[in-house]
Amino acid sequence: MVDLLSEKELRSSIELMYFAYRGFTSHADKTLEQKGLGRLHHRVLYFIGRNHGLTISELLKTLAISKQALNAPLRQLIEMKLVEAVADNNDRRLKRLQLSEEGNHLEKILTGKQMRQIADAFKNVENSDIAAWRNIMNYLSNTNI
Amino acid sequence: MVDLLSEKELRSSIELMYFAYRGFTSHADKTLEQKGLGRLHHRVLYFIGRNHGLTISELLKTLAISKQALNAPLRQLIEMKLVEAVADNNDRRLKRLQLSEEGNHLEKILTGKQMRQIADAFKNVENSDIAAWRNIMNYLSNTNI
DNA sequence: ATAATAAGTCAATATGGTTGACCTATTATC
DNA sequence: GATAATAGGTCAACCATATTGACTTATTAT
Numbered sequence: 001m002v003d004l005l006s007e008k009e010l011r012s013s014i015e016l017m018y019f020a021y022r023g024f025t026s027h028a029d030k031t032l033e034q035k036g037l038g039r040l041h042h043r044v045l046y047f048i049g050r051n052h053g054l055t056i057s058e059l060l061k062t063l064a065i066s067k068q069a070l071n072a073p074l075r076q077l078i079e080m081k082l083v084e085a086v087a088d089n090n091d092r093r094l095k096r097l098q099l100s101e102e103g104n105h106l107e108k109i110l111t112g113k114q115m116r117q118i119a120d121a122f123k124n125v126e127n128s129d130i131a132a133w134r135n136i137m138n139y140l141s142n143t144n145i
Numbered sequence: 146m147v148d149l150l151s152e153k154e155l156r157s158s159i160e161l162m163y164f165a166y167r168g169f170t171s172h173a174d175k176t177l178e179q180k181g182l183g184r185l186h187h188r189v190l191y192f193i194g195r196n197h198g199l200t201i202s203e204l205l206k207t208l209a210i211s212k213q214a215l216n217a218p219l220r221q222l223i224e225m226k227l228v229e230a231v232a233d234n235n236d237r238r239l240k241r242l243q244l245s246e247e248g249n250h251l252e253k254i255l256t257g258k259q260m261r262q263i264a265d266a267f268k269n270v271e272n273s274d275i276a277a278w279r280n281i282m283n284y285l286s287n288t289n290i
Numbered sequence: 291a292t293a294a295t296a297a298g299t300c301a302a303t304a305t306g307g308t309t310g311a312c313c314t315a316t317t318a319t320c
Numbered sequence: 321g322a323t324a325a326t327a328g329g330t331c332a333a334c335c336a337t338a339t340t341g342a343c344t345t346a347t348t349a350t
Contacts, residue, residue: 010260013263013267013279014259014260016282016283016286019286020282020283020285020286021285022209022286038304050156050160055328056328056329057326057328065306065307066307071329091327093315093317093326115155115159129274129278130281132278136266136270136278137161139265139266140263140266141164141167183335183337185337200296201297201298202295213299213339214337216297236295236296236347237347237348238296238297240297
């Protein structure tokens with residue numbers, strides 16, 4: 001940032017965040033809806049797929065939600081055989097979550113839509129610009145909570 | 146984008162979007178909560194402040210929500226004297242919305258938190274990188290809906 | 291005079307949360 | 321072995337932010 005940003009530019013950046021997120025999420029929402037699922041289901045599928053074998057507690061921490069909030073969607077995914085819960089070998093209190101093959105397949109469809117959005121947004125963009133984007137987003141990720 | 150991005154990088158970008166948005170919104174959420182208000186209230190304040198005199202329909206379109214969803218928060222803001230609704234001079238069907246002085250003040254506090262987050266994220270970042278960020282976010286804003 | 295439009299309200303429902311409390315099973319500690 | 325802590329689960333009440341459909345009143349357009 002070579003010089004001070006005007007309020008106008010900061011405000012338009014705020015709007016970009018809002019509208020970008022909205023545009024980003026709305027795409028997968030339609031597929032979710034067809035399956036009778038919602039965003040939280042997608043997040044659950046995503047993070048389980050991303051962290052094979054993560055425990056319920058770990059998932060709760062990652063999503064930063066209460067166990068009650070997680071309960072219904074997770075149960076639904078388990079009942080739909082998209083997610084499997086397996087007791088840990090060493091500590092039977094722990095449930096380790098993994099995606100079934102079908103769950104994996106659905107997750108790939110959902111996340112695939114988002115990956116295409118990102119890939120398209122990055123098309124014809126320099127690697128250094130992508131790195132800049134990631135830095136800024138990473139910074140925002142870490143402000144707070 | 147000089148070469149193809151790996152799935153891993155695309156996925157981590159997806160996560161950046163999710164966590165950045167979460168980090169971005171959580172800050173103002175606390176102030177809102179103290180006032181007994183929520184994100185939708187903030188959005189309403191923001192876009193009215195941004196577009197002085199916009200009509201209900203315009204606000205609905207901007208927020209992409211139904212009038213029923215808008216009704217309670219908007220009514221609350223009007224009752225709290227943060228927002229004023231004034232009939233249009235030429236078409237009495239239209240209500241034009243504006244912030245009261247107090248509403249303006251609150252909006253500045255809320256949005257100020259977000260502006261500081263953005264300004265901090267942009268600190269020591271080249272203008273060209275900020276432009277890149279804006280391009281990417283702008284692209285994501287426009288995918289769909 | 292009729293049709294269209296802006297805003298408003300009623301109603302039912304859904305998703306994604308919150309808090310507090312309580313329970314069972316398992317592990318850790320003494 | 322007994323007690324404390326922990327993981328996961330459930331019940332309950334409530335909230336914010338949505339959706340859809342329907343209906344109403346006032347105003348403007350045709």
